[in-house]
Amino acid sequence: MIYFDAAATTFQKPKSVVEAVVRAMGTMSSPGRGNYASAGMASETLLRCRMELAELFGAEDPEGIVFTSNATHALNAAIHSLVKPGGRVVISGYEHNAVTRPLHAVENLSIHVVNTPLFQPQAMLEGFDRLVTPETDAVICTHVSNVFGYILPVREIAEICRSRKVPLILDASQSAGSLPVDQRVLQADFIAMPGHKGLYGPQGTGVLICRGDALPLLRGGTGSNSLEQEMPEFLPDRLEAGTHNVPGVAGLLAGVQFVRKLGVEEISRHAYRLKQQLAGALREEKNIEIFSSDDPELQAGVLSFIPRGQDVGAFCEQLGGAGFALRAGYHCAPFAHRTAGTVDTGTIRFSASAFNSGREVEALAAAVKKFTK
Amino acid sequence: MNHYLILCRSVTQAQRARLLLHNAGISCQIYRAPAGLSRRGCGYVVRIRESDYAQAARLLQASPIRPVKWFLEDSRGLSELH
Numbered sequence: 001m002i003y004f005d006a007a008a009t010t011f012q013k014p015k016s017v018v019e020a021v022v023r024a025m026g027t028m029s030s031p032g033r034g035n036y037a038s039a040g041m042a043s044e045t046l047l048r049c050r051m052e053l054a055e056l057f058g059a060e061d062p063e064g065i066v067f068t069s070n071a072t073h074a075l076n077a078a079i080h081s082l083v084k085p086g087g088r089v090v091i092s093g094y095e096h097n098a099v100t101r102p103l104h105a106v107e108n109l110s111i112h113v114v115n116t117p118l119f120q121p122q123a124m125l126e127g128f129d130r131l132v133t134p135e136t137d138a139v140i141c142t143h144v145s146n147v148f149g150y151i152l153p154v155r156e157i158a159e160i161c162r163s164r165k166v167p168l169i170l171d172a173s174q175s176a177g178s179l180p181v182d183q184r185v186l187q188a189d190f191i192a193m194p195g196h197k198g199l200y201g202p203q204g205t206g207v208l209i210c211r212g213d214a215l216p217l218l219r220g221g222t223g224s225n226s227l228e229q230e231m232p233e234f235l236p237d238r239l240e241a242g243t244h245n246v247p248g249v250a251g252l253l254a255g256v257q258f259v260r261k262l263g264v265e266e267i268s269r270h271a272y273r274l275k276q277q278l279a280g281a282l283r284e285e286k287n288i289e290i291f292s293s294d295d296p297e298l299q300a301g302v303l304s305f306i307p308r309g310q311d312v313g314a315f316c317e318q319l320g321g322a323g324f325a326l327r328a329g330y331h332c333a334p335f336a337h338r339t340a341g342t343v344d345t346g347t348i349r350f351s352a353s354a355f356n357s358g359r360e361v362e363a364l365a366a367a368v369k370k371f372t373k
Numbered sequence: 374m375n376h377y378l379i380l381c382r383s384v385t386q387a388q389r390a391r392l393l394l395h396n397a398g399i400s401c402q403i404y405r406a407p408a409g410l411s412r413r414g415c416g417y418v419v420r421i422r423e424s425d426y427a428q429a430a431r432l433l434q435a436s437p438i439r440p441v442k443w444f445l446e447d448s449r450g451l452s453e454l455h
Contacts, residue, residue, distance in 0.1 A: 035403065047392070062389070222383075223415055224416065225414060
């Protein structure tokens, strides 16, 4: 199988990640409970991972790095902290259900959507500029669309938020590890990300970078302040109730080290090159509609396409039968499809990882051409 | 030999303190805080030699780590520093 669904999860992991998980399962117990060697090793591993993540993302305080079970959990925690019934939020038209479903569940929430066309950042900025007012409780914005790879102008959006003192929640699910994400520049109140996509960690891991206070989403044991019934007032404990996924974090640490060694810029260049290669090949087919920009500032290594007149699911099954793993449908992002005009068909999504090659893309392009009617 | 115990609010802070002090050449170990040291229950202490107190205090003061309390551990038991 040639795997091209890194936007869902990176299937191929560095060997060091697998080894770290296995090692953790044999040597680490639960951090912050007992004080024997295996608990100490677990605590130390968690701290090391927080410190590596803080370095990678320009976060000042490693204790503001909170481990979650995935980006959805992280986003829910962030939204829970900032968004209240009857409030007002502004989001982009490319948000994932991990953002829009929690917002939908908040009573009487006024949700303002910046619906602007793909790859038009100026229009998007004008939209945010118009809609973000000092009365806005939060702006929630994805860095990169998980459907189209569109890189949103988050730096400028963050500046709008800062100037109007409106908190920003950044969804870095498709950018963490693949594009520069720097908290020193963005100063977002929360940055949410999965550990298992661009950071090459195991599934079951996620990270929430917190700049200030947060409200507990989950309440339970933290191994601290145990005589009190309120969750601790300090991070990361405030947001980390229950037993940690220690093997997951150990794997995530190895993944982050892999990303830092390779370099985010090089990972980004590699993914973009592969995306451009596929886009170039598919452009030759008149019955394939592709959603691509030739500007590397506007699109990451994710490409959606539609075989005209053919069902995307059925087409993707054919690709699967030929040994290519891609995803078809709505990608849990109906807002993105409505904004881009693909809600009637959905799309087939290509997303490469650091482990994919130009030869694999060449083979995929040939298969797509073969199955196109 | 006497020791100082640095009471930390969480295992994460205790680990950070240990790392900071260890990197400065100060020998230290993390222990569960003896019962009653923290009114809030379940804490961790970093134990250092008495002779390292001044340097440790300086290092922690200059860092973002905020000890909850300091205790002197001697033959009479534990006494809080004020």
